[in-house]
Amino acid sequence: MCQNTGGNLIFYQGSRKMEGRYYLVFISFCIIHIVQAQQGFISLDCGLPTNDSPYIEPVTGLVFSSDADHIQSGKSGRIQKDLETLHIKPYLFLRYFPDGVRNCYTLDVLQNIKYLIKAVFVYGNYDGFSDYPSFDLYLGPNKWARVDLEGKVNGTVEEVIHVPRSNSLQICLVKTGNSLPFVSALELRLLRNDTYVVPDVSLKKLFRRYYRQSDRLIRYPDDVFDRIWSPFFLPEWKQITTTLEVNNSNNFEPPKAALKSAAIPRDVNGTQLTINWTLDNPTEQVHLYFHFAELQPLEIEGNSSDFPADIIRMLHTRKFYIVVNGNVTVDSFVPLDLAVNTVETVVKKCEGGKCSLQLVKSESILGRPPLVNAMEAFTAIKFPNSETDPDDVVSIKILQDTYGLNKTDWQGDPCSPQQYLWSGLNCSYMNMSTSPRIISLNLSSHGLTGKIVPQIQNLTELQILDLSNNKLTGRVPEFLANMKSLLFINISNNNLDGSIPRALLDRKKLQLYFEGNPKLCGLDTCKISSGNKQNKIIVPVASAVAIFIVVSVLIVVFIKKRPSSIQALHSATTSLSLEGKMRRISYSEIQLMTNNFERVIGEGGFGVVYHAYLDDRQQVAVKVLSPSSSQGYKQFKAEVELLLRVHHANLVSLVGYCDEQPHLALIYKYMTNGDLKAHLLGKYGECVLNWANRLRIAVEVALGLEYLHSGCKPPMVHRDVKSVNILLDEHLQAKLADFGLSRSFSIGDETHVSTGVVGTPGYLDPEYYKTHRLTEKSDVYSFGIVLLEMITNQPVIDQVNEYPHIAERVGTMLTRGDIKTIVDPDLNEEYDSGSLWKALELAMSCVNPYPVARPDMSHVVHELKECVKSENLRAGLSQVMESESSVDQGMSSESGMTPNAR
Secondary structure (H helix, E strand, C coil): CCEECEEEECCCCCCCCCCCHHHHHHHHHHHHHHHHHCCCCEEEEEECCHHHCCCEEECCEEEEECCHCCCCCCCEEEEEEHHHHHHHHCCCCCEEEECCCCEEEEEEEECCCEEEEEEEEECCCCCCCCCEEEEEEEECCCCEEEEECCCCCCCEEEEEECCCCCEEEEEEEEECCCCCCEEEEEEECCCCCCCCCCCCEEEEEEEEECCCCCCCCECCCCCCCCCCEECCCCCCEEEEEEECEEEECCCCCCCHHCCCEEECCCCCEEEEEEEEHHHHHHHHCCCEEEEEEECCCCCCCCCCCCHHHHHHHHHEEEEEEEEEEEEEEEEEEECCECCCEEEEEECCCCCHHHEEEEECCCCCCEEEECCCCCCEEEEEEECCCCCCCHHHHHHHHHHHHHHHCCCCCCCCCCCCCHHHHCCCCECCCCCCCCCCEEEEECCCCCCCEEECCCHHCCCCCCCCCEECCCCEEEEHHHHHHCCCCCEECCCCCCEEEEEEHHHHHHHCCCCEEEECCCCCCCCCHCCCCCCCCCCECCCCHHHHHHHHHHHHHHHHHHHHHHHCHHHHHHCCCCCCCCCCCCEECHHHHHEHCCCCCCCCCECCEEEEEEEECCCCEEEEEEEECCCCCHHHHHHHHHHHHHHCCCCCCECCCCCEEEECCEEEEEEHHHHHHHHHHHHCCCCCCCCCCCCHHHHHHHHHHHHHHHHHHHHCCCCEEECCHHHHHECCCCCCEECCCCCCCEEEEECCCCCCCECCCCCCCCCCCCHHHHHHHHHHHHHHHHHHHHHHHHHHHCCCECCCCCCCCCCHHHHHHHHCCCCCHHHHHCCCCCCHHHHHHHHHHHHHHHHHHHHCCCCCCHHHHHHHHHHHHHHHCCCCCCCCCHHHHHHHHHHHHHHHHCCCCC
């Protein structure tokens, strides 16, 4: 039979020796029996060879097993031989991680059930370098602790009380420097949900003590939850103990061994017992749990004293206050005789990180001094990042297992935190409390074989799917047509066969690429109308080559015949026909208005912008074309053509023009407050744009872009949205300027144009830069960069920074969850944090690298108006922003008369 006595497991079978297979059967039976007694325990000996697993740890009687089934990476190590006697068996082996940045364990747990989670780290000079490592420890997508072994010869333990949000828990080790992360053991213990109840936070252990002069650690089986209790005692204290039974029956069930002793003041007349500790972070909130039991119960009956019973009771009663940092948190507490009473209190803040606790005897000169048997202290730790949607996680892991995707970085949570996003994925991040969703999956050139697995359809928010350049076989599944979010599918260069489902081909606004599958039904065999499917199916390579050759010849011919002067270019173009549409001004008048071109207020590829007065009273800006600028003429012509047919309160409008060849000029209303960039750079002195004004400007620019994209027929793309092209009038109303690079789409099914890449570095859509495919989403990207500028007041490109581009910098800072490191400090925290977070999330969605994942400008306008409402509520203003009404009035007075561009 087997017996567990106080943590020491004893094996015996009468007087006969157990040998061979009988012994093995017997050991297996004992392990099964003990495992059943440890339901809810997970005990992993990390790095333990699988042929040594499982085993019963002889000191505690806990059953440990190898971690091999819970992690795909890492190597096994063992501490030095001369250090093994200092540690129990589970801490002799370890697993270290020479490859990858994040390596994660995956453990099956019970969702919404409380666990005590311990991670044990014993370096033991396993590598012979005597170089104590440091690294980060994550619980799912959130940082749990910084592990630094420097000076900790005997190792260290990190412990947290946590409620998993799903039935799968990841514990990740993250490399942060040159040293390699490692772990010796992982131990999970099921707790009662009615203990350590603190909403919305987890509890990170500071210390857990019992007060006795001893060197013994108390843990399982004395503590049924395997909490580890360390002895602690100070010279100014006196110890009292009992041999009597102490009842520990409350929901915390502190071990009886910890309750059988207590500390009281050494002075016989002592009135106070003090406990001090220090926090690394002074702002941390501390949760204290005291476990009290009276070890000297009063026995009135049979007492031979001449004192009355009530006097005796008064002399022997123990009543005291609990005072934390000078504040009484528990008044007149009396411990129960030989029975536990657990008291919880919260410390909001310890000044300078120095915390002080006093147990103070009540005011009566009679009675016993205060006592304490055991105590636990935790800091509240918030885990703000949500885990990826559980259905998405299950689906992507099935894909991982089915296709054998042993990618180093495919560990832990797929989407969160954002800096450890799995390669080949892109995710949507609404806010920190909403689960990220997988919206893009790129498995191109990954050696995939077999069929397209049906679990892909469970990625219900998927917008982009790239399975090209693999060895996939079988038919194109019909379920792809039912994935409503899909906008792009690339299954080209595989071994797929059969025909493409009609439902998939009939999907509007879906780009489908399938060339390079010899057995797959193509254009000719399927007899698909190219007129209906021109944006869904890529043109075969041979045809593309032929078209390229023809276009190349035409370009060469055009270049040879191109006029060599600006006059020739004028003659080759259609007259602008400005007559009758606006005021015509002679070149001599332009010279007079500008005081012979005295004051330059801007310059670009077209030429120079001057300040001027029209009729000696109206301030205007005069854009004069440089005669030597052929590219400038194209911009000039494009701007004229666009401004003749668009009318919106948030787009600049022409006042007049000059068309005396070779002199060309356009006259605009002068914008008194310059451009947005100048305001953000502080060129207007102490006049800082507050958050409400920035939001209003963002709404106005978004309305202007929305009009270009949706109100114009054909739609227009600005192509050069940036803060310097956002001008502000005397009321700080924003108008979008400089339409020289704008392009329009032909009417019909055309969703993009192929064009040479132009724009401003930093604001330029990377997808447009890469593919030359221009869409409205290119403006959305640029607007997102402007919105990030307005939020952060940081340069768009900062070459000296580790992350030069503003989107990279903000994305990195977002993962830390501290908005104060992102927001422009000039705002002095005078903003509604909800509106700012919403605007920040909107900006990040606008700069998504995949155009299909970006919102359209109508959605941007709606979200920004919601931000304005939140900010106005904070400021105690009307929910309808003042400028919004002016914007709407402007639209009704200008664009309302001509709702569609002419």
